[in-house]
Amino acid sequence: MRAFVITGPGRAEVQEVEPPVPGPGEVVVEVERAGVCGTDMEFYSGAMTYLRTGEARYPVRIGHEWAGVVREAGDGVDPAWLGRRVTGDTMLGCGGCARCLGGRQHLCAGRYEIGIRNGWPGALAERLPVPVRALQPLPGAVDPVLGALVEPGGNALRAVDAAALGPGERLLVIGPGTIGLLAALTAAARGVEVHLLGLPGPALDFARSLGFTRTWTGRPELTFDGVIDASNGRGSPALAVEAVEPGRRVVLIGLSAERSDIDTRGLVLGDITAVGILSASGGLAxxxxxxxxxxxDPRPLVAATVPLEEAALVLAGRRRPEWGSAPKIHVDPRPRG
Incomplete structure (x- = not known):
C-alpha cells in the first residue's frame, strides 16, 4: 500500500510499504481522511521534542487525526465492527499499569501514540492498524470530513469542560488555530460569551468570519471567567493567569517551542486553578x-483536501491562495481515479 513517510528533517516521500495485518484485538481501517496538524509539521521540520528524547525517530509515518472504515478484524474482535466508519484515540496505553487501570491510559509511560510515539504508524496511508479498544464509532451524520475533526474536537471539548463555565459567562481563547476555534465553537454552543485573542492577520480575520466578533490583538481590557491557552506563544500562559478572574480556571492546551514561565504568586494570590490538557482521550464521543x-459545525475550518503526494508541501507551510485562511488541511490517502 502507499504511505507518506518522513525520512528526515525536510525530507519525505510516498512509499510502497507492506499493508498492516491485524493482530489479536486489532482492526485495520481503510483511511478516508487524515488531518495535518502542528505536531506533524514539527516532525517534518525536525523540531518535534520526541525526536530529541528518543520517543520517536525517523523514518516516521505521521497522521493522528483520521476517519475511515474498518475492513479487517483480528482474533477476538467482534465482526460487527467490519464496515463501520470510525475514528480512534491517538493514545494507546499498555492496559495493565496503574495509570491505565485508573482511567489514565493516555498518560501511560509505555504508551504508543498513533503517528507520533514509539513507532506506531499513522494515518497518512491507505490503511491503518488500530486496537479495537481505541476505536470510536461515528454516527451516520458524521462523514469522513467531520470524522477526521473528531480528534482535535475532543481536545477542544476537554479544554472547554476544564474551564467549567456556564451560559452567559465570559471565556477568553488565546490562539485562533484549529484547537482554539473548535474550543470557541464548543463554548459558544453552550451559551458562553467567547472572546478570541491572536495576532493581527488572516487567522483572526477568519475567526471573525465565523461570527466571533469579540477579538483582541493585545492584552484584553477585561477579565474573564475562564481562559483557554491554545496558542504556541511563550508568554501566553502568563497572560492567561493575568486575564482570569480570581477563583476561576486557566486551561493550558497549547505548547510553546520554548519554556513558558508562570509567576505562581498570581495563581496562589488569585486562588486560580491551572489545568493541563493532553490529548482527546475521553473527549472523542x-x-x-x-x-x-x-x-x-467545524467544516469551515477545512481549507482543502489534498492527495498523499501533496502532503509534503502542506507540511512545509505552502498554501495555495485559493485555500483562504481556514486553518486545517486534510489528506485523502486513497488512490486517485
Whole structure:
C-alpha cells in the first residue's frame, strides 16, 4: 500500500510499504481522511521534542487525526465492527499499569501514540492498524470530513469542560488555530460569551468570519471567567493567569517551542486553578455527538483536501491562495481515479 513517510528533517516521500495485518484485538481501517496538524509539521521540520528524547525517530509515518472504515478484524474482535466508519484515540496505553487501570491510559509511560510515539504508524496511508479498544464509532451524520475533526474536537471539548463555565459567562481563547476555534465553537454552543485573542492577520480575520466578533490583538481590557491557552506563544500562559478572574480556571492546551514561565504568586494570590490538557482521550464521543447534532459545525475550518503526494508541501507551510485562511488541511490517502 502507499504511505507518506518522513525520512528526515525536510525530507519525505510516498512509499510502497507492506499493508498492516491485524493482530489479536486489532482492526485495520481503510483511511478516508487524515488531518495535518502542528505536531506533524514539527516532525517534518525536525523540531518535534520526541525526536530529541528518543520517543520517536525517523523514518516516521505521521497522521493522528483520521476517519475511515474498518475492513479487517483480528482474533477476538467482534465482526460487527467490519464496515463501520470510525475514528480512534491517538493514545494507546499498555492496559495493565496503574495509570491505565485508573482511567489514565493516555498518560501511560509505555504508551504508543498513533503517528507520533514509539513507532506506531499513522494515518497518512491507505490503511491503518488500530486496537479495537481505541476505536470510536461515528454516527451516520458524521462523514469522513467531520470524522477526521473528531480528534482535535475532543481536545477542544476537554479544554472547554476544564474551564467549567456556564451560559452567559465570559471565556477568553488565546490562539485562533484549529484547537482554539473548535474550543470557541464548543463554548459558544453552550451559551458562553467567547472572546478570541491572536495576532493581527488572516487567522483572526477568519475567526471573525465565523461570527466571533469579540477579538483582541493585545492584552484584553477585561477579565474573564475562564481562559483557554491554545496558542504556541511563550508568554501566553502568563497572560492567561493575568486575564482570569480570581477563583476561576486557566486551561493550558497549547505548547510553546520554548519554556513558558508562570509567576505562581498570581495563581496562589488569585486562588486560580491551572489545568493541563493532553490529548482527546475521553473527549472523542462527546465531539462526535456535537458534530452529529449540528450544534457545532467545524467544516469551515477545512481549507482543502489534498492527495498523499501533496502532503509534503502542506507540511512545509505552502498554501495555495485559493485555500483562504481556514486553518486545517486534510489528506485523502486513497488512490486517485
Amino acid at each position: 462527546g465531539a462526535a455527538e456535537l458534530y452529529a447534532s449540528g450544534l457545532v
